Amino acid sequence: MATSTDTEPQPRLPLTRRRILRAAIDLADAEGIAAVTMRRVAGELGVEAMSLYHHLDNKEDLLDGIVEELIGEIETELGGFRVDVGVEDWQPRLRHIILTARRVMLRHRWAPSVIETRTKMPPGLVRYFEMILGIMIEGGFSNDLAHHAMHALGSRALGFSQELFVPASTTEKAASDAMFAAMMSELPYMVGMLSAISHDDPDSTLGWCDDQTEFEFGIDLILDGLEARRLAG
Amino acid sequence: MATSTDTEPQPRLPLTRRRILRAAIDLADAEGIAAVTMRRVAGELGVEAMSLYHHLDNKEDLLDGIVEELIGEIETELGGFRVDVGVEDWQPRLRHIILTARRVMLRHRWAPSVIETRTKMPPGLVRYFEMILGIMIEGGFSNDLAHHAMHALGSRALGFSQELFVPASTTEKAASDAMFAAMMSELPYMVGMLSAISHDDPDSTLGWCDDQTEFEFGIDLILDGLEARRLAG
DNA sequence: ACCTGAACACCGTTCAAGT
């Protein structure tokens, strides 16, 4: 009876690259990217760290593979990376794609840091950007404007918000009056902005920010600007 | 004669927090941020790793301190963080500030990764964003629009280009014809764009990109969009 | 072919000890 009801229910599922990558992603979701060490990932699979090296070159290869998996999730949500030839409404289509990518990234909040540290362009990401480029070209962009647009979008094309931090005070509701007075002399504009915003919307706590609203404001600023330059050029 | 001409020319310069931070920055500039370990930084100062802990809480404190030094460099180049009350030409002033910050970041190419990993907002950065906010408010922004603008600028306000990678092919001049043909079938829009751009400018190598031009295109897209919304609102 | 255990060269950090 010891063998059938052991700690490992599945006696021996064969280790594969895919299974390792999914285990690493689950681990990162649960405990953060810092928990993703070769030893910990192996442990989650009931195996020794060194066994992973039969399916991966090294840790960089693990991280590269994770990125490919994430791009796969975006592709699945979109039903494939498709550029419809002759379709001209580039702006709503691009907006939808970027917001879809953003949903995937929000499921894996550690993803930006992993993607940003890749030294070689992951093939899946090349295909993603090819789709974005294709939609702009079909939408009437010149090659030159499309090129600028790719640079201007940057990592925002994947739904990254690219914000450094929410200013300290905005994360804490109800800063004390004493602290507020102290800040007032040093940061008059910041304090003025935060109190104006909280007055305008009595439901909002002081300085509370809606990430989704702010992301959409930023992306529309860029997409509107590109449309204006397309019409002008 | 042995003591005066030893390996250490300065017999004993006292260790200070500032000296440690500058040594860490110099090391990062020379060998990359990965070289910045407590042991290596100490080594550069002719001291044991554990001595650093008398001037720093831990490695996070070292990285926080490095960020403060970098912001200090921006402040020096700008001659201080100043908001001139009543000055309305916000756009050229903000443009100048951001391009100045960018020059500092280009001197320390590892800086974005360090700044992005800070968990608490460095005080110097709060003052930097207070200046940016002040310039917008004095320039006629509503508090609401200024708030959106801060989010939309994000890390670009510090001169970060926020690009994921230059597409692989654009970093290599003169991809072989065979490779080009292979890419053509998979990435028609990318290949089309790159050849159009290289034709337009015969001096440019295939897909060569001017980082500064692209950064300025992107930042002007955002600043122009903000001005349009300011005038409309 | 696939997995393992011991080992190597690193990390950040603690602690007791030196001056």
Place this chain on the structure above:
DNA sequence: ACCTGAACACCGTTCAAGT
């Protein structure tokens, strides 16, 4: 007060060995 050496609990990775 300031610095040190040994040690601890981790890393990624290599290598020779097991089945």
